[in-house]
Amino acid sequence: MSSVQIIAAIVKVLVVFGACLTSVAILVYLERRVSAFIQLRYGPNRVGPQGLFQPVADLTKLMFKEDIIPREADRLFFLMAPILAMAPSFLVMAVIPFGDSVTVAGETIRLIICDANIGVLFLLAISSLSIYGLAIAGWSSGSKYSLMGGLRSTAQMISYELTLGLAIVAVLLLGESFSLREVVLGQTDGFLHWNVFKQPLGFVLFLIAVFAETNRLPFDLPEAESELVSGYHTEYSSMKFAFFFMGEYVAMVAGASLMVALFFGGWHVPGLASLGVEGWTLALLQMAGFAAKVGLFLLFFIQVRWTLPRLRYDQLMNLGWKVLLPLGLLNVLITAALVAAGVF
Amino acid sequence: MVLVKEQQLSFWEKLFFWPLLKGLWLTFTLFFRKKVTRLYPEEKLEPFAEIKGHPVLVKRDDGKPRCVACGLCEAACPPRAIYIVGCEIEDPIERAPQIFEVDTSRCIMCGFCEEACPKEAIVMSHEFEFAATDRQDLIFDLKKLLVSEDDVKDRLDYIRKAFDRW
Numbered sequence: 001m002s003s004v005q006i007i008a009a010i011v012k013v014l015v016v017f018g019a020c021l022t023s024v025a026i027l028v029y030l031e032r033r034v035s036a037f038i039q040l041r042y043g044p045n046r047v048g049p050q051g052l053f054q055p056v057a058d059l060t061k062l063m064f065k066e067d068i069i070p071r072e073a074d075r076l077f078f079l080m081a082p083i084l085a086m087a088p089s090f091l092v093m094a095v096i097p098f099g100d101s102v103t104v105a106g107e108t109i110r111l112i113i114c115d116a117n118i119g120v121l122f123l124l125a126i127s128s129l130s131i132y133g134l135a136i137a138g139w140s141s142g143s144k145y146s147l148m149g150g151l152r153s154t155a156q157m158i159s160y161e162l163t164l165g166l167a168i169v170a171v172l173l174l175g176e177s178f179s180l181r182e183v184v185l186g187q188t189d190g191f192l193h194w195n196v197f198k199q200p201l202g203f204v205l206f207l208i209a210v211f212a213e214t215n216r217l218p219f220d221l222p223e224a225e226s227e228l229v230s231g232y233h234t235e236y237s238s239m240k241f242a243f244f245f246m247g248e249y250v251a252m253v254a255g256a257s258l259m260v261a262l263f264f265g266g267w268h269v270p271g272l273a274s275l276g277v278e279g280w281t282l283a284l285l286q287m288a289g290f291a292a293k294v295g296l297f298l299l300f301f302i303q304v305r306w307t308l309p310r311l312r313y314d315q316l317m318n319l320g321w322k323v324l325l326p327l328g329l330l331n332v333l334i335t336a337a338l339v340a341a342g343v344f
Numbered sequence: 345m346v347l348v349k350e351q352q353l354s355f356w357e358k359l360f361f362w363p364l365l366k367g368l369w370l371t372f373t374l375f376f377r378k379k380v381t382r383l384y385p386e387e388k389l390e391p392f393a394e395i396k397g398h399p400v401l402v403k404r405d406d407g408k409p410r411c412v413a414c415g416l417c418e419a420a421c422p423p424r425a426i427y428i429v430g431c432e433i434e435d436p437i438e439r440a441p442q443i444f445e446v447d448t449s450r451c452i453m454c455g456f457c458e459e460a461c462p463k464e465a466i467v468m469s470h471e472f473e474f475a476a477t478d479r480q481d482l483i484f485d486l487k488k489l490l491v492s493e494d495d496v497k498d499r500l501d502y503i504r505k506a507f508d509r510w
Contacts, residue, residue: 037374038371038375303375307367307368308364
């Protein structure tokens with residue numbers, strides 16, 4: 001690897017990591033504001049203009065809170081769990097393409113941190129790791145509420161991993177490659193070539209699975225505030241709680257980015273090629289397009305939270321195993337048949 | 345007794361697809377509607393006669409208080425926020441308060457003093473935004489409590505109507 005490639009890799013990592021953390025701050029603010037507007041109230045609008053410095057206030061508050069470790073807690077795992085919950089979400093961002101490529105000093109730099117040709121496998125494996133964080137958090141807290149929340153969350157996430165995987169498999173059948181970059185490139189022919197039009201059922205399944213994976217309403221029984229106090233993160237305070245909080249938001253960002261990359265053409269902006277822009281301008285516009293799509297999905301996440309009632313645990317498991325799994329298999333079968341028949 | 349039969353939903357109805365979309369549309373439109381919150385302290389509530397703030401003493405025409413230091417308000421006050429020391433004076437009214445203190449940090453603005461007063465001398469004002477940084481500043485003495493009749497006219501009209509009920 002030449003020095004240009006190494007520097008490019010470091011810059012890409014910094015940019016993506018920075019973007020993730022910034023988006024967490026933005027999401028903290030947006031969630032409260034958008035939720036408030038939907039409920040016909042104002043939300044935080046005092047800290048800075050339109051309340052834009054609220055995340056700063058939140059972060060400062062979380063940093064200064066007392067860090068409590070319960071006596072019954074298993075110390076090592078208690079300290080490890082928040083990191084395990086947060087780190088995989090960041091790792092997922094490593095294989096998601098956010099632009100095509102730029103040329104720097106004669107070398108083509110692809111705008112994806114790691115263009116592994118097994119990108120999707122890596123993705124699925126890493127996102128399964130985040131389940132460990134929740135299970136360990138629930139167990140090591142030494143409290144029955146946390147344990148029940150942790151168990152519920154683990155079971156829920158494992159169940160919906162299958163649907164997630166099956167929806168992705170169907171998309172891979174279309175693209176014939178495990179690399180996410182290839183999947184996105186296969187959709188750049190035009191607006192109507194986006195995978196959502198070729199795989200509507202797959203998209204719906206993936207959408208529902210992402211809601212369940214990120215423990216987001218209507219699937220947020222594990223952290224149901226009215227039932228289990230706070231589920232698996234009841235006993236956590238200060239920065240550890242902030243890590244869970246951040247981990248959930250980064251998982252949302254990762255899930256939305258994945259959805260955009262798999263089904264909505266990734267960084268493809270329809271009509272951009274006809275404008276005749278080149279090089280860095282094109283790359284920036286592509287990144288802006290990607291960010292806009294991800295942003296729209298994040299707003300959708302927030303909106304659904306206040307639209308749908310929470311699913312009861314047995315309804316949730318029922319949905320995952322008896323409805324979505326068969327539908328996912330059906331989707332794969334139909335896609336395979338269509339691909340074999342040469343339609344796609 | 346009304347018997348309601350359990351509805352049998354069709355396949356499409358069980359999918360809940362259309363109600364989901366209608367719900368999402370509703371929350372989307374809700375985002376743009378006028379908010380029901382009042383932005384205090386920029387937008388304040390216009391006080392009306394029924395609003396009770398801290399009690400004030402009404403002046404007679406010559407500037408002296410109507411109060412005859414009977415002590416009924418002091419007895420009626422639930423948190424015992426009123427402290428009165430009366431004295432004899434030369435006026436036809438024959439008695440007036442020498443010391444009249446309302447400890448507004450104890451006052452619960454219930455209006456019992458106003459109800460108990462036989463002379464319409466103590467009335468609830470509309471003043472409830474009087475936070476202070478020192479506890480001593482919250483003990484209002486006679487000088488601070490005296491107001492003219494015009495300032496509390498709406499409250500006086502209201503209590504004449506309200507208390508005449510019984």
